Amino acid sequence: MASQLYFTPTSCGAASYISAKKGGLIGTKVIPNLVDIREHKVKSGALKDTDYYKVNPKGNVPTLILEDGTILNENAGVLQKIADLAPAGALAPANGTNARYLLQSKLSYISSEVHSSYGPLFNPATPEEVKKWTSAKIAAKLDYLNRVDLAGKKYIVGDSFTVADAYLYIVLSWSPFVQVDLSKYPEVERYFKGIAELDFVKEAHAEMNKF
Numbered sequence: 001m002a003s004q005l006y007f008t009p010t011s012c013g014a015a016s017y018i019s020a021k022k023g024g025l026i027g028t029k030v031i032p033n034l035v036d037i038r039e040h041k042v043k044s045g046a047l048k049d050t051d052y053y054k055v056n057p058k059g060n061v062p063t064l065i066l067e068d069g070t071i072l073n074e075n076a077g078v079l080q081k082i083a084d085l086a087p088a089g090a091l092a093p094a095n096g097t098n099a100r101y102l103l104q105s106k107l108s109y110i111s112s113e114v115h116s117s118y119g120p121l122f123n124p125a126t127p128e129e130v131k132k133w134t135s136a137k138i139a140a141k142l143d144y145l146n147r148v149d150l151a152g153k154k155y156i157v158g159d160s161f162t163v164a165d166a167y168l169y170i171v172l173s174w175s176p177f178v179q180v181d182l183s184k185y186p187e188v189e190r191y192f193k194g195i196a197e198l199d200f201v202k203e204a205h206a207e208m209n210k211f
Contacts, residue, residue, distance in 0.1 A: 003065060005030050006064075007208070017204055075115075076104070079164075083163050103163070118178060122178060142184075146188045153191070
């Protein structure tokens, strides 16, 4: 049996697909299933046309259903499980090492500080004052990434691609849709473009768009 991944091609769930692609897991240890979040319907796979709330009561993506039925439905948990399904070191440092705890720290930062800042800008009902505050918050987070975490670095943790890169890359990809100009943060923009040009990232996008 394999774990079932529920995702959308442009949401943070795409980071899980990209990671599974990098780890050589798609179609073997991880079976991808497309979700329409607006309709809350599963659009592909064995549960096609199922109410997505019956799969994941929270209704969010990504969701990873493990072989024993355990439901993981937050990015940090899903991404680290995918990393552990892949060959050792392919997507994350070894468990119990300082490098792994650093990865967990970066995943937490991306989730709580970067990802969460973009969300309100997608909601047309968000008041303008809130949007201005949110935009200023995003600017502060991107400035930090530009000066510290990504300065002179190809990857956010260590010298190779990890699940944290997949997650941050997808969040940064939302920037043009909410009028966030990455050119103001040259190290962030360089990093983003570098991840986008990785062959497996391009292949993952192509595959997701075929669902």
